[in-house]
Amino acid sequence: MMNIIGTSLSGLLVSQRSLETASNNISNVNAEGYSRQRVEQKTRVGGSGVEVGVVTRSYDQFVTNQVRSSTSAFGEVDLYHNLASQIDNMLADESTGLAPAMKSFFNSVNDVANDPTSLPARQVMLSEADSTTHLLNTTTGRFDEIRQQVNSNLDNMVNDLNTYAANVASLNVRIVASINAQPGQQMPNDLLDQRDLLLNKIAGISDVSVVPQQDGSVSVFIGSGQPLVLGKYSSTLTVQNSKFDPLHRDIFLDNQNISSQITGGSLAGNLRFRDEVLDPAQQQLGLVATGLAIEFNNLHQTGFDLDGNPGNPTFFDLTTPSGFPAVQVNGTAKDSTLQLSANFVMPISAANLGSAYRFDVLAGGLYSLTNLDDNTVAVSGALPPATSAFGFDLVVGAGALNPGDSFRISPTANVGQSIHVNAAIGGPRQIAAAGSSGVPGDNAVALKLADLEKQPLMQNGKATINQVYGNLVADVGIKTHSALVSRSAQDVLLKQATTSKENVSGVNLDEEAADLIKFQQSYQAAAQSISMAKTLFDTLIGAVR
Amino acid sequence: MRVATSWSNQLGINAMLNQQTKLNETQLKLSSGKKYLTPSENPLAATSLLSLDQRIKENQQYQDNIGVARQRLSLENTGLSNATDILQKIRELTVQGLNASNSAENRKQIAGEVDQLNAQLLNIANTQNANGEYIFSGYATDKRAFTDSPYAYQGDANQRSITIGPNRLVTDGDPGESVFGTVSGGPLAAGSIDNVFQAVAQLSNDLKANAPATVSLDDLDRSLVRIGSTEAAIGARLKALDGQENLNAEYILDHQTTVSEIGDLDYADALSKFNSQNVSLQAAQQAFTRVQKLSLFNYL
Numbered sequence: 001m002m003n004i005i006g007t008s009l010s011g012l013l014v015s016q017r018s019l020e021t022a023s024n025n026i027s028n029v030n031a032e033g034y035s036r037q038r039v040e041q042k043t044r045v046g047g048s049g050v051e052v053g054v055v056t057r058s059y060d061q062f063v064t065n066q067v068r069s070s071t072s073a074f075g076e077v078d079l080y081h082n083l084a085s086q087i088d089n090m091l092a093d094e095s096t097g098l099a100p101a102m103k104s105f106f107n108s109v110n111d112v113a114n115d116p117t118s119l120p121a122r123q124v125m126l127s128e129a130d131s132t133t134h135l136l137n138t139t140t141g142r143f144d145e146i147r148q149q150v151n152s153n154l155d156n157m158v159n160d161l162n163t164y165a166a167n168v169a170s171l172n173v174r175i176v177a178s179i180n181a182q183p184g185q186q187m188p189n190d191l192l193d194q195r196d197l198l199l200n201k202i203a204g205i206s207d208v209s210v211v212p213q214q215d216g217s218v219s220v221f222i223g224s225g226q227p228l229v230l231g232k233y234s235s236t237l238t239v240q241n242s243k244f245d246p247l248h249r250d251i252f253l254d255n256q257n258i259s260s261q262i263t264g265g266s267l268a269g270n271l272r273f274r275d276e277v278l279d280p281a282q283q284q285l286g287l288v289a290t291g292l293a294i295e296f297n298n299l300h301q302t303g304f305d306l307d308g309n310p311g312n313p314t315f316f317d318l319t320t321p322s323g324f325p326a327v328q329v330n331g332t333a334k335d336s337t338l339q340l341s342a343n344f345v346m347p348i349s350a351a352n353l354g355s356a357y358r359f360d361v362l363a364g365g366l367y368s369l370t371n372l373d374d375n376t377v378a379v380s381g382a383l384p385p386a387t388s389a390f391g392f393d394l395v396v397g398a399g400a401l402n403p404g405d406s407f408r409i410s411p412t413a414n415v416g417q418s419i420h421v422n423a424a425i426g427g428p429r430q431i432a433a434a435g436s437s438g439v440p441g442d443n444a445v446a447l448k449l450a451d452l453e454k455q456p457l458m459q460n461g462k463a464t465i466n467q468v469y470g471n472l473v474a475d476v477g478i479k480t481h482s483a484l485v486s487r488s489a490q491d492v493l494l495k496q497a498t499t500s501k502e503n504v505s506g507v508n509l510d511e512e513a514a515d516l517i518k519f520q521q522s523y524q525a526a527a528q529s530i531s532m533a534k535t536l537f538d539t540l541i542g543a544v545r
Numbered sequence: 546m547r548v549a550t551s552w553s554n555q556l557g558i559n560a561m562l563n564q565q566t567k568l569n570e571t572q573l574k575l576s577s578g579k580k581y582l583t584p585s586e587n588p589l590a591a592t593s594l595l596s597l598d599q600r601i602k603e604n605q606q607y608q609d610n611i612g613v614a615r616q617r618l619s620l621e622n623t624g625l626s627n628a629t630d631i632l633q634k635i636r637e638l639t640v641q642g643l644n645a646s647n648s649a650e651n652r653k654q655i656a657g658e659v660d661q662l663n664a665q666l667l668n669i670a671n672t673q674n675a676n677g678e679y680i681f682s683g684y685a686t687d688k689r690a691f692t693d694s695p696y697a698y699q700g701d702a703n704q705r706s707i708t709i710g711p712n713r714l715v716t717d718g719d720p721g722e723s724v725f726g727t728v729s730g731g732p733l734a735a736g737s738i739d740n741v742f743q744a745v746a747q748l749s750n751d752l753k754a755n756a757p758a759t760v761s762l763d764d765l766d767r768s769l770v771r772i773g774s775t776e777a778a779i780g781a782r783l784k785a786l787d788g789q790e791n792l793n794a795e796y797i798l799d800h801q802t803t804v805s806e807i808g809d810l811d812y813a814d815a816l817s818k819f820n821s822q823n824v825s826l827q828a829a830q831q832a833f834t835r836v837q838k839l840s841l842f843n844y845l
Contacts, residue, residue, distance in 0.1 A: 029550055084585075088584055115676060117677075117686060434684070470595045502548075513840070
């Protein structure tokens with residue numbers, strides 16, 4: 001008789017526990033990272049009822065890993081596409097695109113050629129020149145804003161990554177302790193869920209490989225095997241300014257630059273966008289500005305203004321109050337004390353100018369300079385480098401160049417920011433439209449100036465100024481487009497992986513409702529058994545009395 | 546197979562968001578009339594559009610230039626046809642003055658009339674355009690082409706060019722000395738005077754001296770021929786302007802057609818897309834609410 005009560009009581013308790021678990025599942029139906037739990041019931045030996053084995057979480061290592069790697073891949077292309085679209089939209093817009101502004105400017109030069117003595121025509125040309133340079137300034141300014149956004153993204157992401165890593169390490173400690181407390185029994189399901197969620201968040205920022213250890217902790221590596229978490233220890237990543245260019249920032253781990261090793265997650269998307277889209281776009285826009293200035297100025301100084309004075313050699317001025325714009329220099333050097341910078345030199349012709357160069361130090365005191373626009377060697381020879389024809393002079397401030405040192409240099413990166421119409425061109429009379437002095441009706445130089453836009457002056461006589469801009473638009477467009485394509489692909493993969501994972505671990509309310517009914521019934525049945533045992537007991541007592 | 550409730554919920558929401566994005570994009574395209582909203586949608590088309598647009602605007606500028614050239618040449622043409630009339634008149638007066646029946650007094654009267662006409666002729670040579678430029682002064686448009694007493698040419702021998710098409714220039718005027726003859730500094734003898742003003746002035750002096758020379762008619766005839774051939778040249782240039790204008794217009798039209806083919810929205814296509822996307826969104830919304838209503842809890 002007592003046996004019946006004990007057996008029924010065990011059923012009552014197990015049902016209660018199962019109901020609790022079902023309610024817990026229902027409560028966590030929308031909780032991020034929660035894995036559905038179920039009570040494993042174990043028959044008591046000797047037919048004396050049932051007991052709770054362990055509460056397990058529904059979990060599949062394989063799909064969890066799949067979700068993690070898909071999260072990294074998607075995080076990368078998603079941010080890349082997001083940032084690249086900003087530039088894509090900017091270049092396309094009728095009102096912010098450079099092409100229409102430049103066209104209006106050259107049209108106004110044409111009008112001066114038609115009417116070289118007309119002051120209104122000349123005034124219009126000055127204002128059109130002004131708005132073209134302003135547009136170059138604002139577009140470059142927008143690029144700079146986006147660069148700041150990229151830099152603050154880097155800061156935030158690395159901060160998050162460090163916090164997540166520290167949290168994973170402390171969860172490791174708690175999980176190991178919890179497992180050790182009851183070896184081989186109940187797993188700390190909630191802690192495991194929390195850790196998986198954190199690992200997924202880390203994966204969104206950087207590609208990650210997770211290696212489970214015997215004791216229940218995990219080791220986490222990012223990039224090409226840089227340890228982020230080892231048991232209870234976590235590393236701290238830092239963001240540091242490049243030694244050569246304060247606006248260029250890199251990710252460091254133990255004083256080692258690991259930027260190039262990060263291959264997934266939003267961190268990689270950020271870095272790749274900067275190196276593949278933002279920098280080249282700004283450099284090419286600067287090239288457009290430089291080409292326009294050089295060739296326009298070269299022609300303008302051959303002319304004579306309305307007062308018969310020779311044309312000002314600087315119509316478009318590239319200098320800022322503190323001199324020529326800064327040259328972008330970035331790279332790696334063996335000598336850690338090396339200080340390398342470059343000064344802008346106004347090139348004589350735009351024909352061979354590139355938007356960016358690679359400067360390689362070779363063995364035997366030699367160097368080579370490669371134009372990255374067409375990947376041809378622009379100049380090579382014995383050090384010191386002679387690069388002034390390409391818009392810059394390299395200056396070694398301290399330390400020494402060593403074979404193997406390599407630098408990326410862009411003389412034009414900041415020109416879009418600084419170009420303006422020379423203030424010395426005080427008024428419309430100073431436009432040098434005439435080919436000879438003292439003859440106001442002469443339009444010989446104005447004709448040539450107007451014709452500039454059709455001349456293939458750049459990229460070794462292959463492209464007009466406007467075509468260089470067109471290439472920039474196409475380049476950004478193609479990169480944005482391919483980012484969109486891979487974003488859609490990664491989106492599908494991530495959804496598939498998440499669906500598989502959720503199918504295993506997610507809570508289904510109908511299922512839980514059915515469980516509720518099931519365990520409610522078994523609870524009621526067990527209660528009935530107890531009540532029946534009581535009746536039996538009463539009957540027995542009654543019979544004896 | 547089991548489905549996680551919150552995830553299936555999320556998938557339903559994602560599906561709706563997706564349809565909304567597509568619908569929004571189509572709506573933007575419909576309201577802007579553009580086939581592509583950003584270069585990334587079709588980078589090749591974007592660059593083609595940029596360069597086509599560039600060429601269209603270039604040709605529109607040529608058309609503007611042609612307008613300027615036409616206006617200048619017409620001004621010159623009008624001046625020269627007046628000059629021809631005046632010269633004809635002078636020639637008639639000369640023939641009249643040469644008649645032996647004239648008295649010295651008559652010839653003086655004729656000379657007075659000739660002087661007036663010569664002044665008119667000089668006025669034509671010093672015509673100014675709307676900008677106040679002297680059109681017969683070559684590049685030196687700020688100076689009168691010819692001065693009076695003594696006659697002197699102040700311009701130069703240059704002709705200003707205007708671009709009217711790709712690599713095609715047209716001159717918008719003629720230097721004064723090539724139209725009205727070179728001014729001579731040395732002693733003048735009727736019959737071999739190149740400059741029309743000097744020739745007419747000589748004629749007038751001879752008339753006043755009651756000794757007009759028949760060879761003066763040769764001077765006038767040479768000037769008439771020279772002005773006539775300049776007029777013919779202007780006519781040819783005006784014709785060239787018309788031809789080039791038609792060429793440019795055709796070019797612009799061709800390119801605009803291409804631009805429209807590449808970059809303009811196909812409204813029929815877009816509208817049918819808009820409708821089907823609309824239907825898809827509604828379907829997604831209805832499916833979502835229906836599925837949401839399904840729960841075993843409703844029956845507990």
